Amino acid sequence: MLAAELKKITKVYPGGIVANYEVDFDLRKGEVHALLGENGAGKTTLMKILSGCLKPTSGFIYVEGERVEFRSPSDALRKGIGMVHQHLTLIPTMSVLENLRLGLVGQRFDMRRMLTEVEDLSRTLGFKVRLDSPVYALSVGERQRVEILRLLLSKARILIFDEPTSMLCGPEIDRFLALLKSLSYKGYSIVLITHKIREAMHVSDRITVMRMGRVVATLDKDEVRDESYLVELMVGERLVPAVANARPSHSKEALLTVKNLVVNDDRGLCKVKGVSFELYAGEVLGVAGVEGNGQKELVEAIAGLRRPVYGEIIFERKNSYSGRMNYIPAERMELGVAPTLSVAVNSVLRRFDDEEFVERGNFLNFSKMNEFAKRVVSFMNVRTPSLKTPVKYLSGGNIQKIIVGREILTPSEVLIAEQPTAGLDAKSAYQVRKALSELASKGVGILLVSSDLDEILELSDRIAVISDGKIVKIFEKEEADPVMIGSYMLAGEGLGHNVRATVSTD
Amino acid sequence: MVSVEIVVGLLYSSVSLLTPILLAGLAELLVERSGILNLSLEGAMLVGAFTAFMVAFYTGSLGYAMLAASIAGVALCMLFALLTITLALDQMVTGLALNLLTIGITSYFYRASFGWYVSPIPPHVETTLQPVEIPVLSQIPILGKVLFNHLPHTYAALALVFLSWWLLFRTESGLKIRAMGEDPQTADYLGINVNLTRYALLVLEGGIAGIAGALLSIGYYNMFLDNMTQGRGYIAIALVILSRWNPLLLLGAAFIFSFIDALQLRIQAFNVPFLPYQFALMLPYLFTIVLLLVAGRKVKGPASLGKPFKKSR
Numbered sequence: 001m002l003a004a005e006l007k008k009i010t011k012v013y014p015g016g017i018v019a020n021y022e023v024d025f026d027l028r029k030g031e032v033h034a035l036l037g038e039n040g041a042g043k044t045t046l047m048k049i050l051s052g053c054l055k056p057t058s059g060f061i062y063v064e065g066e067r068v069e070f071r072s073p074s075d076a077l078r079k080g081i082g083m084v085h086q087h088l089t090l091i092p093t094m095s096v097l098e099n100l101r102l103g104l105v106g107q108r109f110d111m112r113r114m115l116t117e118v119e120d121l122s123r124t125l126g127f128k129v130r131l132d133s134p135v136y137a138l139s140v141g142e143r144q145r146v147e148i149l150r151l152l153l154s155k156a157r158i159l160i161f162d163e164p165t166s167m168l169c170g171p172e173i174d175r176f177l178a179l180l181k182s183l184s185y186k187g188y189s190i191v192l193i194t195h196k197i198r199e200a201m202h203v204s205d206r207i208t209v210m211r212m213g214r215v216v217a218t219l220d221k222d223e224v225r226d227e228s229y230l231v232e233l234m235v236g237e238r239l240v241p242a243v244a245n246a247r248p249s250h251s252k253e254a255l256l257t258v259k260n261l262v263v264n265d266d267r268g269l270c271k272v273k274g275v276s277f278e279l280y281a282g283e284v285l286g287v288a289g290v291e292g293n294g295q296k297e298l299v300e301a302i303a304g305l306r307r308p309v310y311g312e313i314i315f316e317r318k319n320s321y322s323g324r325m326n327y328i329p330a331e332r333m334e335l336g337v338a339p340t341l342s343v344a345v346n347s348v349l350r351r352f353d354d355e356e357f358v359e360r361g362n363f364l365n366f367s368k369m370n371e372f373a374k375r376v377v378s379f380m381n382v383r384t385p386s387l388k389t390p391v392k393y394l395s396g397g398n399i400q401k402i403i404v405g406r407e408i409l410t411p412s413e414v415l416i417a418e419q420p421t422a423g424l425d426a427k428s429a430y431q432v433r434k435a436l437s438e439l440a441s442k443g444v445g446i447l448l449v450s451s452d453l454d455e456i457l458e459l460s461d462r463i464a465v466i467s468d469g470k471i472v473k474i475f476e477k478e479e480a481d482p483v484m485i486g487s488y489m490l491a492g493e494g495l496g497h498n499v500r501a502t503v504s505t506d
Numbered sequence: 507m508v509s510v511e512i513v514v515g516l517l518y519s520s521v522s523l524l525t526p527i528l529l530a531g532l533a534e535l536l537v538e539r540s541g542i543l544n545l546s547l548e549g550a551m552l553v554g555a556f557t558a559f560m561v562a563f564y565t566g567s568l569g570y571a572m573l574a575a576s577i578a579g580v581a582l583c584m585l586f587a588l589l590t591i592t593l594a595l596d597q598m599v600t601g602l603a604l605n606l607l608t609i610g611i612t613s614y615f616y617r618a619s620f621g622w623y624v625s626p627i628p629p630h631v632e633t634t635l636q637p638v639e640i641p642v643l644s645q646i647p648i649l650g651k652v653l654f655n656h657l658p659h660t661y662a663a664l665a666l667v668f669l670s671w672w673l674l675f676r677t678e679s680g681l682k683i684r685a686m687g688e689d690p691q692t693a694d695y696l697g698i699n700v701n702l703t704r705y706a707l708l709v710l711e712g713g714i715a716g717i718a719g720a721l722l723s724i725g726y727y728n729m730f731l732d733n734m735t736q737g738r739g740y741i742a743i744a745l746v747i748l749s750r751w752n753p754l755l756l757l758g759a760a761f762i763f764s765f766i767d768a769l770q771l772r773i774q775a776f777n778v779p780f781l782p783y784q785f786a787l788m789l790p791y792l793f794t795i796v797l798l799l800v801a802g803r804k805v806k807g808p809a810s811l812g813k814p815f816k817k818s819r
């Protein structure tokens with residue numbers, strides 16, 4: 001029995017980009033169906049069509065065998081189809097509770113029931129969300145959790161998740177996947193878009209791989225021989241090797257010194273509670289921790305986006321030109337790009353103080369800008385129709401590539417990389433890790449904040465574990481071990497036994 | 507020595523001057539919460555004032571006059587909605603253009619009906635809207651006189667303050683309205699019909715603004731004058747910003763404004779030497795600017811206020 005079926009779907013965006021071409025896709029009742037594909041393959045587009053957010057240029061949609069035409073997402077919701085989007089769709093000024101409530105518009109609503117359900121779900125998933133907190137005060141990872149909760153609360157029977165785990169950490173991903181599995185046993189049908197092949201292999205019943213707007217294969221999980229086979233289907237190449245982390249040992253010259261830093265969040269709650277560390281030239285310092293333990297505020301303070309309450313951040317420009325601090329923010333759409341401006345402008349967005357692009361302090365040098373943008377695009381293999389295209393028309397991963405490429409190719413002394421590979425396909429993620437490693441060998445100090453512990457272990461020379469606003473331990477690379485790190489991450493936290501949603505309203 | 511009489515009189519006229527601005531402001535507040543900046547509020551009040559006068563003049567029926575005024579207001583706001591929602595034109599420019607249009611149209615048809623040379627005694631209607639004394643309550647000393655002997659519209663406006671607060675912050679519809687004011691794309695993804703809701707709110711605003719305008723021509727006066735609203739619509743919009751899009755604060759802001767308006771009318775009447783009446787006229791507006799400077803500086807409105815929303819599908 002099919003829960004939903006897409007037949008011969010073609011989507012041509014205004015502007016002529018063919019994002020999907022004659023795509024067939026079906027979703028069986030009670031299955032978890034993983035949708036894989038490189039950045040820009042057309043996964044998001046296809047699922048937006050199934051959830052009524054986009055209208056196909058041609059093709060047919062069937063739900064439970066019945067032909068349907070969606071004029072808006074609410075039509076799809078009525079048919080029981082709901083979606084967690086790649087770019088978050090929460091209202092920042094509203095509280096978490098109000099945002100959850102928004103997912104239930106048009107349904108019979110009972111506050112008390114919703115609160116119990118939220119609490120149950122949060123316990124199962126190990127999420128910790130404060131319901132009365134405004135969403136703008138949350139980190140991206142926390143927002144992702146709220147979004148997942150919202151869809152699970154709604155009465156949808158067909159659940160579409162577009163890269164839901166990109167900002168979650170290991171144990172949370174496990175719980176989330178386990179929940180998906182148990183939901184599928186209960187008869188929910190689930191589409192999971194992801195770049196993490198292991199995730200897809202772990203949880204799905206079937207896997208569909210897309211490339212350049214077409215479906216290249218739909219496989220039962222048992223048919224998949226090994227993971228590298230999937231990668232080959234996706235990008236047409238064999239699996240990429242792991243980054244060899246053989247860098248010259250870094251110097252002890254501190255580029256960035258943080259002393260007794262105390263930082264509050266937007267609500268005035270103390271999030272960073274006295275953090276001190278030094279970032280040396282030529283090292284990657286990984287920051288590991290469960291989302292919401294002060295990483296966001298720490299990074300924002302260092303990047304100059306948030307005024308610390310107390311403490312010192314010392315960054316000495318050693319070199320007048322490259323003596324800058326670059327920053328890859330986790331909040332891509334909000335801090336990373338100006339969505340309506342072109343790829344070219346976004347590539348030089350942070351360099352408008354640079355003689356190279358702005359002559360005599362006022363005149364833009366477009367040919368130089370385009371030249372640099374071309375370098376970013378080819379370095380990261382960004383899929384864009386042209387340099388003039390507004391970045392909001394690119395796929396999520398391609399937007400991310402522009403930000404990362406820009407920050408890596410712009411000379412710097414210190415680079416803060418927050419979730420640098422979240423949302424990138426395997427090949428691009430590899431590219432980025434390699435580039436970060438190379439930057440470090442050239443003497444740049446890199447502060448790597450990531451929810452992906454494997455990534456941190458792979459790249460870092462030292463690993464600082466942050467828990468409840470404090471750095472509880474700094475591991476040298478040699479002594480680092482995932483289990484140890486994990487236990488330190490949960491030190492001030494106790495994830496696993498007493499995690500529950502803090503339910504408080506008004 | 508300021509006598510009680512004078513203070514009561516002053517407060518009474520503040521409340522009564524308050525009515526049209528409060529009505530218009532509340533309607534605009536709801537519309538702005540949904541993300542639409544409707545400057546043509548001013549025009550809707552003006553066509554309301556004009557239509558009410560014409561209908562009252564020719565039929566003698568105040569009921570028909572009010573009805574016609576609200577229909578006229580709705581018609582103008584629907585034109586605005588068509589241009590800005592369906593065709594996604596710029597809201598600011600559209601609103602201003604419609605306002606200039608209404609000034610022209612009302613003055614033109616006024617002259618077309620009553621002759622091109624306005625006579626020294628302009629045409630006027632015989633009966634105007636009358637206050638309703640609320641039985642027991644109006645007997646309360648002072649308060650009764652200030653509050654409980656007004657046009658029915660005043661009571662309605664006061665009730666509407668609480669009603670719209672309740673709607674915005676205590677109902678699902680309110681949640682939807684606020685959500686689309688912040689981010690219409692997200693609201694759409696969540697299954698909220700953004701354009702339909704916005705149209706509905708503009709119908710409401712048009713109706714209320716038309717009535718608010720009618721209060722001027724057949725309530726407080728008995729005639730129509732060119733550009734009779736004199737920027738009251740704009741003031742209502744300024745007060746909405748001042749009130750941080752909160753109906754309860756709007757009541758406060760609108761009251762202070764009308765109090766100063768009432769005060770300046772007295773100053774004019776007293777003919778204070780060395781103080782030309784134009785200065786008094788200026789006071790309420792000066793006050794609005796000062797208050798905006800003091801209280802309205804860091805105010806952030808609905809995030810998508812005034813931005814055209816086009817569903818890309």
Ligand SMILES: Nc1ncnc2c1ncn2[C@@H]1O[C@H](COP(=O)(O)OP(=O)(O)OP(=O)(O)O)[C@@H](O)[C@H]1O
Pocket residue numbers: 013014015017018019037038039040041042043044045046086383384385392393394395396397398423818
């Ligand atoms: N709103 C839009 N307007 C025009 N083109 C678009 C728009 N959204 C996406 N595209 C284009 O359609 C193609 C497919 O995009 P889509 O977002 O579906 O990719 P994706 O598989 O989800 O990639 P990612 O893994 O990076 O999220 C891309 O080439 C992109 O540039």
Ligand SMILES: [Mg+2]
Pocket residue numbers: 043044045086162395396397
């Ligand atoms: Mg995508």
